[in-house]
Amino acid sequence: MAGCSSSTDANVDPPPSSVPKHEKAAGPTQKKDKAPVLTVGKNASYDAVSSTTRAKATLSITFHSAKYVTASEISAGKPKGRFAVITLEVxxxxxxxxxxxxxGFMKWEGGDxxxxxVATLYSTGTQSVDxxxxxxxxxxxxxxxxxxRKGGAVSYYDGTGTASLTFVMPAK
Known part of the structure; x- marks a missing residue:
């Protein structure tokens, strides 16, 4: 079946050459109609659009950290891939x-x-940013x-159809 894989190496990290080009951004960038790209330690603003009134509010997001953890570290069930915890300030x-x-509004992509x-309802016990x-x-x-897998990028969609922000995930 095309597009499906039952390979046991699904959790194997890709070689660095398979990292999408937009991951190599040094900090937040914003091109016309493109979401700001954040690396750890950077911040960016975007216009949050109300789903009911279509009114806009300017939210600033700081990407404080990202780390990969085991299920036992966060008292969670078995992941489909691997767990990552990102710390954000909104x-x-x-x-x-x-x-x-x-x-329900975050998507990971990377390589092929x-x-x-990818967002889960598991918690680390910190304040909710939702x-x-x-x-x-x-x-x-x-x-x-x-x-x-490790690496890739996670985009946040606030319901406008295109990504509002993209977070570059660490390769390690």
């Missing part, structure tokens, strides 16, 4: 309420793999992802 810099809801949803933020509000917390 701040509403706008004058209207803005939402950041990552669960099809983009796939919330609606009033102007000036901020929260820092972890999101547990189940990614196919």
């Amino acid at each position: 701040t509403n810099n706008g004058s209207r309420d803005g939402a950041f809801h990552p669960y 793999r099809v983009a796939q949803g 919330s609606t933020y009033h102007p000036g509000e901020s929260a820092t917390g972890d999101i547990v992802l189940d990614v196919p």
Whole structure:
């Protein structure tokens, strides 16, 4: 069957040459109609669009860290790939309420793999960043992802059809 694989090496990390080109960005970038690309330690802003009113609020996201963990480290079940924990700080810099809801709206892609949803409902016990933020509000917390392998990029879609932000995942 084309596109399907039952290979036992699905968890084997790809060689560095199979990393998508956009992963090599040094920091946040934004081209016309392209999502800002964040590496660990960087931040970027984007316009969060209300799904009901279509009003925009400016949210700033700081990508504090990313690490790969075992299921026992986060008291979780068996992953489909491997668990990664990303720590984000979300701040509403706008004058209207803005939402950041990552669960169900984050997709990983890398190499020859099809983009796939990766946010889980597992928690590390930190403050949740899945919330609606009033102007000036901020929260820092972890999101547990189940990614196919190390590396790649995770994009966040706030419902506008195109990625709002892209997080470059570490290769190690």
